[in-house]
Amino acid sequence: MRTIFYLFMVFALSGVNTMSLIAQNSYQTDLLADMATSLKLADQLSTLKDGRYNTELFYKKRPLSVTVDGGRVSHIGYLLFSEEQRQLLQVPAVYNFLERYVLSIDLPLKREKSVEKQLAEDNINFTVGEMSDLRKQVGDTTLNLTIDNLSDRRYKVSWYRGDKLTCSVDFPISYDLLHGTEMVENERRIVSAIKRAPLLPADTAKVNPKFLVKTWQPNYFVLPGDTCYTAELSATRYYEKSDDGKYQLLFNRKHPLESLANLLTTVNLKNDFRINVRLKKYDAPDENFEMPLLQFISYFLRQGCTPYFGVISFEGTLAVCELLMRNANEGYCHVMKVTCDVEQLLDKKGNITARLTSYVPTFKIKNLFKEDEN
Known part of the structure; x- marks a missing residue:
């Protein structure tokens, strides 16, 4: 009987350890998991619904x-902003960063640097007030608020009581800083995040014909889009007019490059393509994975990325393209070299390959098409 009881306790304790690992995996970042433990709220947070x-x-x-x-704790911080403020100025990464950062300073987390040194290294600058003033504002969501984007390089957040400026802080637009992560963690987590991504519904909004540019080619219309870093990398879309008079995205073998542009920058084209991805890692072996293309593109669009497409080469039936997923609000790009045999467009299914470099800071993106440096 003692032996049976001992075995039961071993399995029970193993179960506890397993559940602890599951709870750890229910956090979006390592820092949030550490904060939950430090707050002694891990058990309570693991039971919260979305x-x-x-x-x-x-x-x-x-x-x-x-x-x-999605069953994951994606933010823990002091309450500094009301729901109304969050809805009025929709930059969630800014709100979450400041709330999390002020709380993390209060917590007895393991630190390799002093708070003062960390603030300096993170390049956080107070023009009015200091970090202790933010702590005093916790729970007071009655202050007026402004958030300024300074040339896509820094955010400046200012609080006012009436017309009086009470506190103003600015900080870099950096994914790592905004989320409390580092490149190794970002690369470790991104594949599972992509695979978990729900399929984004197709955009049912109709294109406005007055914005379409008619070309010399029959039934071929262009919706000009913004460019990014180079004129060859753009958010341009391509349309045709269907028999019932509606404008629809081009998706055929006759216009292979335009079809690829539409296919890789939207989720509006029904298809059965799958994408084979090689994730380039900073300090670890590359990671390979494969999944439906629609789900893959859905992930980046859900994260607030704007897609930009360009052609590197097109020989025979093989197209080699550049796909850039840029999140200006959080200061990063996902850069992909995508290869596709365009004969597959006939059946609207097949395999596409991609080499992905993730979370590249926007200020490091340059010379995508080997342009001469000036």
Whole structure:
């Protein structure tokens, strides 16, 4: 009987350890998991349903802001911003960063640097007030607020009580800083994040014909889009007019490059393509994975990325393209070299290959098409 009891306890303890690992994996970043443990709220947070929690949890009698999305804790911080403020100026990474950063300074986390040195290295600059003033504002969401994007390089957040400026801070637009991560963690997590991504519904909004440019080619219309870093890399889309008079995205073998542009920058074309991806890693072996193309593109669009497409080469039936997924609000790009045999466009299915370099800081993107440096 003692032997049976001992075995039961071993399995029970193993179960506890397994559940701890599951709870750890329910956080979007390593830092959030550490913060939950430091707050002694890990058990409580692991049971929360999807949603935002602003008045249920506290630390040192100060209200916390917690977000759970898709069964994962995606934000923990002090409550500095109201829901109305978040809806008015929709830059969630800014709100989450400041709320998380101020709380993390209060927590007894393991630190390799002093708070003062960390602030300096993170290039966080207070023009009015200091970090302690932000702590004093926790729970007070009645202050007026402005958020300025300074040339896509820094955010400046200012608080006012009436007309009086009470605090103003600016900081770099950097994915790592905004999310509390580093490149190794970003690369470790991105594949599972892409595979979890729900399929984004097709955009049902009709294109406005007045914005379409008619070309010399019959039934061929261009919707000009912004360019990024080079004129050859753009968000341009291509359309044709169907028999019932509606404009629809080109998707055929007759216009292979235009069809690829539409295919790789939207989720509006029904297809059965799959994409084989090689993720280039900074300090680890490359990682390969394969999945439906529509789900792959859905992930980047859901993250707020704007897609840009360009052609590197087109020989015979093989097209080699550049696909850039740019998130200007968070300061990064995902850069892909995509290869496709355009004969597959006939059946609207097949295999596409891609080499992905993830989370490249926007200021490091240059010479995508080997342009001469000036």
